[in-house]
Amino acid sequence: MFLSTCFKKFLQPRALFLGLIVFSVSAAHGRAVTYGNLSVGKFYNVSRAPHSSYPDRWANDWCSGAKLTDEDTGIAWPLDQWVGWYDEGVYSLDIILDLGKVYEVDKLRIRLSSRQQYGIEFADSVQFYTRSDTSEQWQAYGSAVTNLEESYSYQAQWVEQQAGTVNARYIKYELISPESAHMFISEIEAWGNIANSWKHVPDWGCYHGAYASNTNYWMSLGTFENQIQKQSSITLWYASMGASNFKDYLGSLWKSQYGLTYNLDYSGARLLEVGWEPQANITAEDIAGGYYDQYFETFFTESIDYANRNGNTDPVWLRPMSEMNGGWTFPPNAAAWGGDHLNFRRAWRRMFNIAEQVGTEPHHIFVWSPNGYTYSSLHMPDNYYPGDQYVDWLGISIYPQGESPYPEDILTGTAGPGSFDFYGTYGYKPIIISEGAYRLDSGIDGIEWINQWFDLPYNYPMIKALVWFYIHDSETNSLVTEPYMSLYRRRLAEPYYLTQSVAGVVDLDRDGFVNLCDYEGLAGNWGGNISNLAGDITGNNTVNIEDLLIFSEYWLKNL
Ligand SMILES: [Ca+2]
Ligand SMILES: [Ca+2]
Ligand SMILES: [Ca+2]
CATH class of the missing domain: 3.20.20.80 (Glycosidases)
Known part of the structure; x- marks a missing residue:
């Protein structure tokens, strides 16, 4: 109830200044932001089946395999850490990775190998795309990488793009194959920020x-x-x-x-x-x-x-x-x-x-x-x-x-x-x-x-x-x-x-900041004495001075 009242208050000119304070601070809500490989372990699907001699493994309803996000980046021999594709002529291969949710992504890469003595060559071109929802068009991330220098003996390399920060859940790795040669891939990656989750954490207690x-x-x-x-x-x-x-x-x-x-x-x-x-x-x-x-x-x-x-x-x-x-x-x-x-x-x-x-x-x-x-x-x-x-x-x-x-x-x-x-x-x-x-x-x-x-x-x-x-x-x-x-x-x-699963909440509207919106919820229940009351921070079934004193310690603070 108090949420909607509070929202209306922000629509009034007098409260505009308060509104600016609220919305200019980060709503991080206690979350640390860290950086890492977002794609590790994530599910992906490929547009063509690998060659039967160099298969992927561990497919299920959501993924066509696991080797491309399993942390193994491939060695010269044996070849079982690599997934291999082969066909006559030239073909394209799309690998679509699902990060599971939208992240800030700032680096994409894919690991390929070349070994012409065994008929293995780098892709002719690699282009990365991103989108945050399946209803959106794919957006090219950087330009295509082409003309990788082949090697007669074993060589593996990351093909990488760092083309700024984009919001993405889905990544498409689009490869054009070498002509009538094997194309081997060991890993795909997407790097970026991780907003650490902050689920059901009591602010106090x-x-x-x-x-x-x-x-x-x-x-x-x-x-x-x-x-x-x-x-x-x-x-x-x-x-x-x-x-x-x-x-x-x-x-x-x-x-x-x-x-x-x-x-x-x-x-x-x-x-x-x-x-x-x-x-x-x-x-x-x-x-x-x-x-x-x-x-x-x-x-x-x-x-x-x-x-x-x-x-x-x-x-x-x-x-x-x-x-x-x-x-x-x-x-x-x-x-x-x-x-x-x-x-x-x-x-x-x-x-x-x-x-x-x-x-x-x-x-x-x-x-x-x-x-x-x-x-x-x-x-x-x-x-x-x-x-x-x-x-x-x-x-x-x-x-x-x-x-x-x-x-x-x-x-x-x-x-x-x-x-x-x-x-x-x-x-x-x-x-x-x-x-x-x-x-x-x-x-x-x-x-x-x-x-x-x-x-x-x-x-x-x-x-x-x-x-x-x-x-x-x-x-x-x-x-x-x-x-x-x-x-x-x-x-x-x-x-x-x-004592209660609902106790300990100071930031009543869970927006990451303690201000009048939260105070309104506490004040509205002042003196109440039933269980599960908003503002009953101590969880003793009443909203009183004890709760207000705790609340005041958090006043105008980010959580
Ligand atoms: Ca791998
Ligand atoms: Ca709040
Ligand atoms: Ca209380």
């Missing part, structure tokens, strides 16, 4: 919650919340990739009185983080090759059919293939999705691209979530990072591990060998401690550990959610033991730990 179960692995939110004496705002639950469907298995979490709506109405459901793990012995390479393509399509489609979850439309924090840097996820263990950097990155991108193609990606949060401690220096987490365009939130598992096994050292890479500077490396992303707990059997100072856990979001403000690992009748559960239980309750009682 930090979500908290747990994986809450008993030892029979039934969800037991009630037991956890009675123990900690506060309502939680997010819950971790596990799903088996390939086996657990969304409609019935995850959907039931919003429908069961013991699930996400425990003691609440449906509109106030807790947020859901899904630990989404591949089945036994399914490797990263299997997933990269399309093993779960059909499952992903169905899962993602069902996930935004809100009838499956009583109308709840919150995003789901999807945390696929987590702890890929932990030794227990490496083959030959049954958990087998880790241990293979390149194929892990490919598998992640394939899954994400399917969500993008079916229109689901904007509605969920993709959490790339390594273990806080890495069991081999060959497997540091950054090796598994699929790229900024593929990750919404960063996740970390934090348990007492390593030389200095406290939360802050694990977060910042000062815990000795096996630790990694997560915050220094990825602190431009919102962060969820996707699971973690002090363990009674760790033999370290539990008071210090739990205090550091609760200090994290204050000291590292991009930390926006903490999820405790709680199995209530497990012997290692520190929350059944004093003094840890009392300390946990006392720290969690701080209002910064949000």
Whole structure:
């Protein structure tokens, strides 16, 4: 309601000056802009089939192959990293790449080879085109590149254009073949800016919650919340990739009185983080090759059919293939999705691209979530990072591990060998401690550990959610033991730990700036005392001076 009122106000001359202030600032909304290869892993289609001796691989409904965006740029021999075309005479080949959404693109290139001793030659000409929508005409990007100098022995080269910045989702690489010779391509690329996503991030405060179960692995939110004496705002639950469907298995979490709506109405459901793990012995390479393509399509489609979850439309924090840097996820263990950097990155991108193609990606949060401690220096987490365009939130598992096994050292890479500077490396992303707990059997100072856990979001403000690992009748559960239980309750009682999924919002109209428009929403609900009120930043079901004081800290600031 307040949005439309506010908009009208800007139409009045008196408010024009305010309007200028609002619209002259960047609406970046906390997003960091980074630069990178936008095309890596993305789907593409070709206008002619490759020669049967030099085929592409891993085609599906959205792509004619995978080799041209798989990070392999080709070597002299063997030739299987290259895709080859051949025909008598001269023909044209179009490769159309779909970036999935519109980006600012400023460099295009394609990798070709020449080896006349084997009848392989460079394309006679390469021309790049872009467009941001299929309804638009293709726009030439730079001029055609021709007259590449052939080589008798193996030579590979990038054919590249940097012809300014354009907005593009689709890229066309148009090649005219050499005459009656093989034309080989190993990779296509498009470089540009990545506006890092900023999905469902509380402006103020930090979500908290747990994986809450008993030892029979039934969800037991009630037991956890009675123990900690506060309502939680997010819950971790596990799903088996390939086996657990969304409609019935995850959907039931919003429908069961013991699930996400425990003691609440449906509109106030807790947020859901899904630990989404591949089945036994399914490797990263299997997933990269399309093993779960059909499952992903169905899962993602069902996930935004809100009838499956009583109308709840919150995003789901999807945390696929987590702890890929932990030794227990490496083959030959049954958990087998880790241990293979390149194929892990490919598998992640394939899954994400399917969500993008079916229109689901904007509605969920993709959490790339390594273990806080890495069991081999060959497997540091950054090796598994699929790229900024593929990750919404960063996740970390934090348990007492390593030389200095406290939360802050694990977060910042000062815990000795096996630790990694997560915050220094990825602190431009919102962060969820996707699971973690002090363990009674760790033999370290539990008071210090739990205090550091609760200090994290204050000291590292991009930390926006903490999820405790709680199995209530497990012997290692520190929350059944004093003094840890009392300390946990006392720290969690701080209002910064949000009890509602809708709390923490200061920038009420989500335009990236806090001003009168947002204030109008807060003031309009002043004194109200029902749940889910706009302006109830603290989420305690009333809009009062507490909320106004927090609001004032953000006044006229960019978020
Ligand atoms: Ca390649
Ligand atoms: Ca605003
Ligand atoms: Ca409040």
